């Protein structure tokens with residue numbers, strides 16, 4: 001006989017999922033109703049409004065895709081890329097590589113702008129490529145690269161794209177709710193995010209939003225969108241406004257209760273206050289880790305507050321540290337990805353995991369574990385330094 005599954009108690013400070021608040025979990029335990037029930041349709045309209053608030057947009061096409069962030073990525077590319085389209089794809093970490101895959105699978109031509117992992121997308125390189133080709137259709141980049149902890153200048157990249165008459169696709173999976181993000185003000189054309197990072201809802205849903213210019217490109221397609229499930233024209237029969245909703249797929253009803261609650265919480269806090277909170281706790285975490293003698297791998301001006309890449313001290317078995325943290329403290333932090341595997345830890349301060357308790361628990365647990373493994377760090381000063389940062 002297999003018994004019910006009871007997950008162990010964890011503190012999630014990796015690259016996502018982040019801790020889900022009891023309020024969101026309680027919302028998800030409410031009774032399941034039909035996905036065409038008038039009460040449910042009313043809640044869908046509220047989710048749309050709340051997403052418009054969080055993304056800072058009036059885009060009519062703003063909705064959650066019923067699948068994880070990777071599907072939101074695919075929804076943007078499959079609708080906007082047509083065979084033969086030239087797309088500039090910026091790669092400075094793992095996720096830019098997936099954008100390239102998307103472009104090529106949908107028949108587009110990916111022109112790569114590559115920057116070193118741990119640095120931001122270079123505006124100059126993008127501009128140079130736009131100068132070389134006069135038929136670029138799209139510029140795609142990752143706003144907050146979760147694999148490295150780097151923020152790229154989304155505002156400037158979108159301005160550049162507009163200057164050269166091309167549309168933008170922006171990955172905001174980790175940036176939404178954690179750092180400044182202005183869809184309308186910056187003129188972003190297509191954006192996708194995730195629920196399990198700074199929104200702190202469970203994984204499996206991807207908010208997306210398309211501007212009027214992006215919709216125009218979709219309308220003018222010569223070929224059919226090569227995905228039935230992600231075709232925006234079809235799904236908007238269900239998610240579009242009004243009382244007449246046609247069955248497209250069965251929405252993940254309870255997961256959407258959770259997203260709704262997490263967005264209500266964000267609205268209560270205020271979007272700018274949420275951005276400031278991430279910066280505030282990041283400063284304290286940084287003070288503690290640096291006092292311990294650890295180093296951040298990303299330059300301060302482009303560092304993400306919600307994803308902290310920290311160099312593993314020489315001679316330390318980084319995987320052993322992570323498993324001890326999990327075993328003894330129930331604390332999850334992330335490993336390095338790709339070229340950074342074995343070299344960094346990725347410490348997330350996302351959404352509900354961005355509190356003073358998380359900062360202090362992480363500093364304490366990491367210090368004790370590193371000392372036990374004989375790492376050459378400064379003992380007994382980190383917690384004090386973090387507290388002092390809070391007192392400033």
Ligand SMILES: *Cc1c(COP(=O)(O)O)cnc(C)c1O
Nearest residue numbers: 068069070095144146173174194
């Ligand atoms: C997590 C993440 C994704 C993928 O989201 P999933 O929900 O895991 O599919 C895409 N882009 C970035 C920047 C991410 O951090």
